[in-house]
Amino acid sequence: MRTSSIADRVRQIRGSGIREFFDIAQRMEGAISLGVGEPDFVTPWSIREACIFSLEKGYTSYTSNWGLPELREAISDKIYKESGVYYEPEGEILITTGVSEAFDLALRAIVNPDDEVIIHEPTYVSYKPCTLFAGGTSVSIDTEVGDEFKLRAEKIEEKITEKTKAVVLNYPNNPTGATMRKKDLEEIADVVNEHDLIVISDEVYGKLTYEGEPTCFSSLNGMKERTILLNGFSKAYAMTGWRLGYATGNKEIIEAMMKIHQYIMLCAPITAQMAAVEALRCDDEVERMVSEYNRRRRLMVEGLTEIGLSCFEPKGAFYTFPSIANTGLTSEEFAKRLLFEEKVVVIPGSVFGDAGEGFIRCSYAVSQYEIEEALDRMSRFLEKHCVV
Amino acid sequence: MKEERGEEEILKVLEENARISDREIARMLGIEVNEVKEIISKLERAGVIRKYKAVVNHEKAGIETVQALIDVKVSPERNTGYDSVAERISRFPEVKSVRLVSGEYDLSVLVSGKTMHEVAYFVAEKIAPLEQVRNTVTHFLLKTYKENGEIYEEEEKGERLAVTL
Numbered sequence: 001m002r003t004s005s006i007a008d009r010v011r012q013i014r015g016s017g018i019r020e021f022f023d024i025a026q027r028m029e030g031a032i033s034l035g036v037g038e039p040d041f042v043t044p045w046s047i048r049e050a051c052i053f054s055l056e057k058g059y060t061s062y063t064s065n066w067g068l069p070e071l072r073e074a075i076s077d078k079i080y081k082e083s084g085v086y087y088e089p090e091g092e093i094l095i096t097t098g099v100s101e102a103f104d105l106a107l108r109a110i111v112n113p114d115d116e117v118i119i120h121e122p123t124y125v126s127y128k129p130c131t132l133f134a135g136g137t138s139v140s141i142d143t144e145v146g147d148e149f150k151l152r153a154e155k156i157e158e159k160i161t162e163k164t165k166a167v168v169l170n171y172p173n174n175p176t177g178a179t180m181r182k183k184d185l186e187e188i189a190d191v192v193n194e195h196d197l198i199v200i201s202d203e204v205y206g207k208l209t210y211e212g213e214p215t216c217f218s219s220l221n222g223m224k225e226r227t228i229l230l231n232g233f234s235k236a237y238a239m240t241g242w243r244l245g246y247a248t249g250n251k252e253i254i255e256a257m258m259k260i261h262q263y264i265m266l267c268a269p270i271t272a273q274m275a276a277v278e279a280l281r282c283d284d285e286v287e288r289m290v291s292e293y294n295r296r297r298r299l300m301v302e303g304l305t306e307i308g309l310s311c312f313e314p315k316g317a318f319y320t321f322p323s324i325a326n327t328g329l330t331s332e333e334f335a336k337r338l339l340f341e342e343k344v345v346v347i348p349g350s351v352f353g354d355a356g357e358g359f360i361r362c363s364y365a366v367s368q369y370e371i372e373e374a375l376d377r378m379s380r381f382l383e384k385h386c387v388v
Numbered sequence: 389m390k391e392e393r394g395e396e397e398i399l400k401v402l403e404e405n406a407r408i409s410d411r412e413i414a415r416m417l418g419i420e421v422n423e424v425k426e427i428i429s430k431l432e433r434a435g436v437i438r439k440y441k442a443v444v445n446h447e448k449a450g451i452e453t454v455q456a457l458i459d460v461k462v463s464p465e466r467n468t469g470y471d472s473v474a475e476r477i478s479r480f481p482e483v484k485s486v487r488l489v490s491g492e493y494d495l496s497v498l499v500s501g502k503t504m505h506e507v508a509y510f511v512a513e514k515i516a517p518l519e520q521v522r523n524t525v526t527h528f529l530l531k532t533y534k535e536n537g538e539i540y541e542e543e544e545k546g547e548r549l550a551v552t553l
Contacts, residue, residue: 295401
């Protein structure tokens with residue numbers, strides 16, 4: 001008998017002790033959760049209604065591997081309108097089962113064994129494991145609160161080797177809520193050009209930008225050819241459970257991603273695609289949700305600061321990432337004690353990489369009442385634990 | 389995102405929750421409490437904000453009320469058009485709303501009373517006999533599904549996971 005029937009690659013992914021804590025958090029009665037990573041809005045009714053209508057009409061079949069033509073056209077129009085970049089609906093756009101699938105396809109399409117993929121930390125939890133599954137090696141770059149968790153071009157340059165294949169960008173960022181200015185992205189674009197790299201830009205939180213307009217990375221000089229742009233419907237349209245995303249990029253790469261997609265997924269569910277066509281007509285609903293998030297964001301940031309957690313002002317997504325350094329606790333200890341003593345769920349920053357240690361992620365995709373109640377409980381907790 | 393004007397955003401917040409404190413509004417908008425107070429009192433003085441009221445589900449409260457929508461056809465008057473008769477009807481406390489509408493009739497009037505008899509009697513006694521009123525049609529309200537943007541029977545909402553990364 002072999003020692004384990006599980007492949008080495010999968011065994012490399014650590015099953016961390018934090019999972020147990022999350023299980024307790026999921027089940028705890030009376031807990032207020034700031035650990036949520038999805039909108040608290042239900043999908044707008046007009047989108048749900050369009051989906052129901054499509055079922056009544058009998059749209060229950062497969063679609064083209066690429067996704068519904070009308071959805072690809074609507075996406076092409078939307079990107080062009082918002083950022084001035086034109087993607088051809090035929091061949092430059094692929095509809096996927098969530099951004100998650102698109103991210104996996106992107107890596108598998110471009111990564112050769114031992115190619116290096118640069119990932120900024122704190123980072124969304126999937127990027128590093130997916131890199132590993134694709135046979136690549138992830139190279140981390142720490143971003144810092146003092147620099148508002150921005151990724152700097154010079155830091156990328158320091159990490160480039162001849163094996164470097166791609167840079168992953170995720171702004172607005174999960175978990176920090178950080179955003180990037182156009183000027184800083186342009187500097188990254190220069191490095192990408194110079195070293196012949198690919199950028200995988202996950203812009204799923206793009207619509208949730210509270211100051212100024214988000215910059216689409218592929219709109220920068222020369223970047224359309226070098227960018228795999230990922231986006232989806234989960235966050236902006238409150239459609240997490242529908243599992244629908246898309247990738248856009250140059251024909252060669254999208255074609256390669258499509259090769260994998262057709263064998264592992266065949267196509268994204270038609271029901272979700274039908275709903276997404278309607279979603280793209282719902283800008284008013286999105287605006288309504290974004291302005292509500294913005295109000296909650298201010299409540300949360302002010303509140304956290306007031307109870308004694310220093311918190312840089314996030315300008316995107318729906319997360320705050322306050323420092324808990326003055327408690328002297330690790331982020332995991334902090335989260336556990338806060339749950340058991342005051343029944344508030346927050347996510348320890350360490351889950352998002354070493355650079356996240358000393359921070360917690362608090363989502364404000366919860367009601368105003370829950371924000372205030374959670375802040376009260378946290379304030380009580382901090383009075384007991386603030387040692388510094 | 390699109391910037392909203394302070395006034396517009398304050399109205400949006402108050403229309404959702406009229407009991408929210410000035411301090412909370414200030415935080416949500418990222419402006420000073422004094423500024424919020426000033427804007428609100430300006431809106432009150434200008435008559436933009438008319439009143440702060442609760443949206444009550446009377447049925448749930450066990451308060452028996454009967455309401456009816458009355459279609460009223462009127463002959464407009466030479467100088468005042470529909471205004472004088474509409475204002476006249478508006479003064480009755482039984483009348484909850486009066487609107488001039490396009491279509492087959494002219495005024496849409498919402499009347500509230502304790503019993504069907506009371507409402508019918510009111511229409512027959514106070515509205516129908518008015519000189520300018522040519523005709524009335526009474527529709528008793530049977531059930532309210534949505535009022536002032538609030539759905540009475542809230543739809544079921546799926547449970548979110550407490551933790552998603």
